[in-house]
Amino acid sequence: MAGNRTFTMIKPGAVRKNYEGAILKMINDAGFKIRAMKLTRMSTTQAGAFYEVHKGKPFYDNLVKFMSSGPIVAAILEKENAIEDFRKLIGATNPENAAEGTVRKLFACSVTENAVHGADSDENATREADFFFSTFERFYDYE
């Protein structure tokens, strides 16, 4: 994703609690532009494939069950240094360790139900964006 794009999901728990508007506002206020976005729901098979890298870990089954439990907001975001800046904005994986003012500190309730996903590398951002979006659903050249 050429270093200036990342992929995010607002997870089912946060959507269930109507936090998506507040989270998207934080994302925009931090300087990210939304280049693709949809409300959708993953099947257990899709959630299993999305988190394939964690297969075999003790939290995998629970994570897959949670991530397929309801709608998510998937989005591609653009900003210089997107991957790193977005990981900073969302905070540590475990909300107990997340810095004050981060999305996870404000909106997460546990390590599994941690409000948002953020890609951790350019390679994964590309893979994850391709998982959800066709080229017709992306607006990279739009100003």
Ligand code: IDP
């Ligand atoms: P990240 O989402 O901060 O990149 P990853 O290590 O990629 O963290 O893990 C993916 C997701 O799996 C996390 O967001 C979290 O929901 C869940 N997860 C990670 N580690 C644990 C754990 O130790 N217990 C329960 N769930 C976990």
